[in-house]
Amino acid sequence: MSPTLTANYRLIDIDALDADAQFPPELLNPPCPPVGISEIQGLAGQCRQLLQRGDQEGALKVALENVPYGGDEAGKDLHLQTILEILSSIRSSEMANTLSRLSSLPNGTELLDVLTKYIYKGMKDASSGAGSGGKMSVLLSWHEKVVDIAGEGSIVRCMTDRRTV
Amino acid sequence: MTTPEINLLFHQPISDHAFNADRSLLAVTRENNVELFTRSGKGFTLKDELKGHDKTVTSVDISPVTGRIVTCSQDRNALVWEPTSDGAWKPTLVLLRLNRAATFVRWSPDASKFAVGSGARAIAICYFEEENDWWVSKHIKKPLRSTVLSVAWHPNSVLLAAGSTDAHARVFSSFIKGVDNKPAPTAWGERIPFNTVCGEFINNSGGWVHAVDFSPSGDTLAFAAHDSSVTLVYPSAPEQPPRAVITVTTPMLPFVTLAWLNENELVAGGHDCQPVVFQGDVSGWKMAYSVDDPSKKGEVGEGERSALNMFKQMDLKGKDAAADDSTLRTVHQNTIVTIRPYEGQPGNITKFSSTGVDGRIVIFPKIPRRA
Incomplete structure (x- = not known):
């Protein structure tokens, strides 16, 4: 049999031959301004200060409002760590109240959507490595509370x- | 009447339905065919079957002006069905010249054209050429990057909105010389040759656009996307950025169909199996209420339960079926795929009809259903 007959013709990407079929990613996603690592580090510092003052909610708000969409992988990971730190510092009895106060802000839905993204990203990280059980259970209880509200x-x-975050 | 009229037509998904002008005839898609039902009392009686496609029929529309039926299918063709004197329907094949499935079809309000969305990154605008006695199609291609899931006509029968899986809702001109009269200028555009892009919109999270619709005046465009949002676009002037683009994000699952009730209200339905009314104006929109709110109901879908059934369940499972979670508390038991105006004038719709994956047709009054 000739190779063309054995080839699975259903797997041939015919769109690759069509010049009009281009689908550039920036069509869906207007490019985000690049964010430097120093900016994200500054943000992490700001959040840590708020945490030390006992203002967990303020820290969470600042972290969720300044998402480094345009950052590189290292920067995004750093911001994830900042958010995970804030999340684990909030007691489980306070979760629901914190979230409902956040969601009542004018940009509340946006903030909770961002939080959902970080919860899933955190789960991806927590699904491997040692000592991940504790992290995962924190994230799962946050996830439940966010879905209750948003x-x-x-x-x-x-x-x-x-x-993406 | 405040209760919805519920009819189970068959246990198969309905991808689209259409009523004729006086609501006496109902066309629904069923696999490769379209079934025609007439009203009989509270129910519907099967009257005729339109067999002509050889793949799943994806969409059907009846023109209120001419009474002609148009269908389109995954077999890449469209058929125009005309009633004959002996009560039968005569199909005419329309060559769409598409290389992928046709997904969605709608007659223009003046019935001179129809638009077919497709997976071939094109919209076929079809019109009748008298001299050849033949339906001709002309393609809108640029700048579509992906499958067109829905189209909607502006009341002037020239502007056409399309929602696509490339996450954009667009407004095109479908002006065809010799068929259309020059339309009055609108906020969307003044001089508009065929395939002019009069607007291109995306929302923040950029989900697939499932449904588009123009408001009754044609001055506002609504679209529902796969990020569970409904976006309203108020144009300002041709070639200018719009006056307002309002996105309402909801806590629900995505909406796949929507219909305007009046200039300040629209109803959307989708994967949450319940129609939801949105209200607002240029200054802001909100999700107002669900027409069929499951959380406000004690009993599971009436008509689904009978005494016999109850005892059967108790006998089989040792408990009443109501305790079972297999029946949704909404009227529709699966995704709502199509919502269309049913009663009232454009701009003041009082009832709307919906069909979905559960094979039911439901005629809802626009007021919320009480517990």
Whole structure:
């Protein structure tokens, strides 16, 4: 048999031959301004100060409002660590109250959507490595509380959104 | 009447439905065919079957002006069905010249054209050429980058909105010389040759655009995307950025269909199996209420339960079926795929009809259902 007959023709990407079929990623996702690592470090410092003053909610708000969409992988990971630190510093009895106060802000839905993204990213990190059980259980209880308030819509948005954290 | 009229037509998904002008005839898609039902009392009786496609029929529309039915299918063709004197329907094949499935079809309000969305990154605008006695199609291609999931006509029958899986909702001109009269200028555009892009919109999270619709006046565009949001676009003037683009994000699952009730209200339905009304104006929109709120209901879908069924369940499982979670507390038991206006004038719709994956057709009054 000739190779063309054995080839699985269903797997041939015919769009690759069509000049009009280009689908550049920036079409869906207007490029975000690049964020330097120093900026993210500054933000982490600011959040840590707020945490030391006992203002966990303020720290969470600052961290969720300044998302480094345009940062590189290292910067994004650093911001994830900042957010995870804040999340684990909030007691479980305070989670629901903190979230409902955040969601009542004018940009509340946006903030909770961002939080959902970080919870999933955190889960990805926590799913491997030693001592991940504790982290995972914190994230799971946050996840439950966020979905209670922001609904399944926030999960769907986390999946559709091309602005990754 | 404040209760919805619920009819289970068959146990198969319905991808689209359409009523004729006086609501006496209902066309629904069923696999490769379209079934025609007539009203009989509270129910619907199967009257005729339109067999002509050889793959799944994706969309159907009946023109309120001419009574002609147009269908499109995954077999890449569209058929126009005309009633004959002996009560049968005569199909005419329309060559769409598409190389992928046709996904969505709608007649223009004046019935002179219809638009077919497709997976071939194109919209086919079809019109009748008298001299050849033949439906001709012309393609809108640029700048579509992906499958077109829905189209909607502006009341002037020239502007066309399209929602696509490339996350954009667009407004095009479908002006065809010799078929259309020159339309009055609108906020969308003044001089508009065929395929002019009069607007291109995306929302923040950029999900697939499932549904688009123009408001009754045509001055506002609404679109529902896969990020569980509904976005409203108020244009200002041709070639200018719009006056307002308002995105309402919701805690629900994504909406896949929407219909305007009046200039300040629209209803959307989707994966949450319940129609939801949105209200607002240029200064802001919000999700107002669910027409079929499951949390406000004690009993599981009436008509689904009978005494016999209850005892059967108790016998089989040792408990009442109501304690079972297999029945949703909403009227629709699966995703709502199509919502269309049913009663009232454009700009003041009082009832709307919905069909979905559960094979039901439901006629809802726009007021919320009480517990």
